[in-house]
Amino acid sequence: MTPEIFAALTTFALVTVITPGPNNLMLMTSGANFGLRRSLPHMFGIGLGFPAMVLMVGMGVTRLFDLWPASYTVLKILSVAYMLYLAWKIAHAAAPKDAQAGGRPLSFLQAAAFQWVNPKAWSMALSAITLYAAGRDVFAVLWVAGAYVMCSILSTTSWTLLGQQMRSILHNPARLRVFNWVMAAVLVASLVPVLMQ
Template sequence: MTLDLFTALATFALVTVITPGPNNIMLMTSGTNFGFVRTIPHMLGIALGFPLMVVCVGLGVMQVFDLWPLSYTLLKTVSVIYLLYLAWKIANAVPPASAEADATGTPLTFLQSAAFQWVNPKAWSMALSAITLYAAGRDLAAVLWVGAVYVGVSAISTTSWTVLGQQLRRLLKRPARLRVFNRVMAALLVATLIPVLWPA
């Protein structure tokens, strides 16, 4: 891969992962509700799970959509339903500072976060675009380069959004404020579905 192509890929990857989307909204929410350290498994699940998904897409998953177009529609339906479920959970989360807080409330685990990539509409769009633009021949070396670049930029993005959420925690110490924040984040998570349901 030439330096020019690598620079273009790195820029594309950073822009796609750092802009608001389901992963980043959930990381910010987790950083606010649980803090940075407890969100680390969630961060790692994204930073490693998404690049693995990109590699899998480049090495053959795209062919499934080519051979069976209905599979993409089914995937989109499952993704929308799951994101709506996550939004409902976020909106109805009991603030940890509250006396009625559920002691079992936890952030996403590494495996949950990694698995979420497969039902994240933005992740699918990013993976398909990255492979189409930067590994069109789908040869192993090019696909691995794309995956490796996403590991690096995902580390930057996941850390940034979690720290942002952690800093917001100071402003949201009151349970009522945190509840409003969670509901706004749930609404934004639902809003990320608009480009999926009504593409331009």
Template sequence: MTYEILIALSLFAFATVFTPGPNNLMLMSSGANFGLRRSVPHLTGVAYGFPLMIVMVGFGVMQLFEAWPSAYLVLRVISVVYILWLAWKIAHAAPPKDAPSDARPLTFVQAAGFQWMNPKAWSMALGAITLYAASRDALAILWVAGIYAAIGTVSALTWTALGTAVRRLLARPERLRLFNWAMAALLVASMVPVLLG
């Protein structure tokens, strides 16, 4: 991979992981509701689950969609239903003091698994492989995944910290409730460009 392509890939990764989407909105909500420390498994699941998805897409999953284009439609429908359910959960989250004792942020495995239900993640993975690892050789795929791991870690930490920073402003239950409803609405709205594109 040439230096110019590496720079272009880094800019592409930066633009796609820092823009609002399901992962970032859920990380911000997790930071606001649970704090940074408790959200670490969630943020690491996003930061490293997505690069793992890129590797798997690059080494074979992409061929599934090329062979059966209708599989992508099925995935989109399942993804929309799942994200709507998550938005409902975020909108109805209780303030920390009123939350059930078992309330917790997503685990590493749950956050990594969420990548497979996230329409934006699918678009990013397919786009990154198509643009920057079109030959599908192992080194190119690993470069794409590595760049996403590095930039994704910074993005996940930034969005979670942003949620943690607004936590103080959300100390009153009505403010937190409004914030959670806004995050849920933005989560739903974040699917529109991906689904229409």
């Protein structure tokens, strides 16, 4: 991969991971409710789980859709159901003091597994592989996954810190409740393009 193509790939990866989407909304909410330290497993789950998904897509997992077209519908149903479940959890998240006692952010495995039912993640992975590793060359796929690891560090940290900084505004339980309900509604709204397809 030439330096020019890698620069284009890195720009593409950064723009796709740092723009609002389900992962970033959940990280901001986790930062607001649990802080940076407790959100680290969630951050690492996204930061490593999505590049792992890119590797699998680059190595041909998407052929499953060609072999069994109903699998796309199954994935869509699971995605919507899980996103609605997460929106419900976000809407009902406890205030920070209560959250420290009983609530907890997504674990590493939960966040990594979420990538497989995240419509934005599928779109990003398919686009990145199509644009920057069209021949499915192993090294090109590894470069794409590596670019996403690098850009995810910046993105996951930024969104979680943004949420953590909002804690000073959200120290009032009523404000936090409104914030969580708005974030849940935005997460549900992100499903509209998926459902319209």
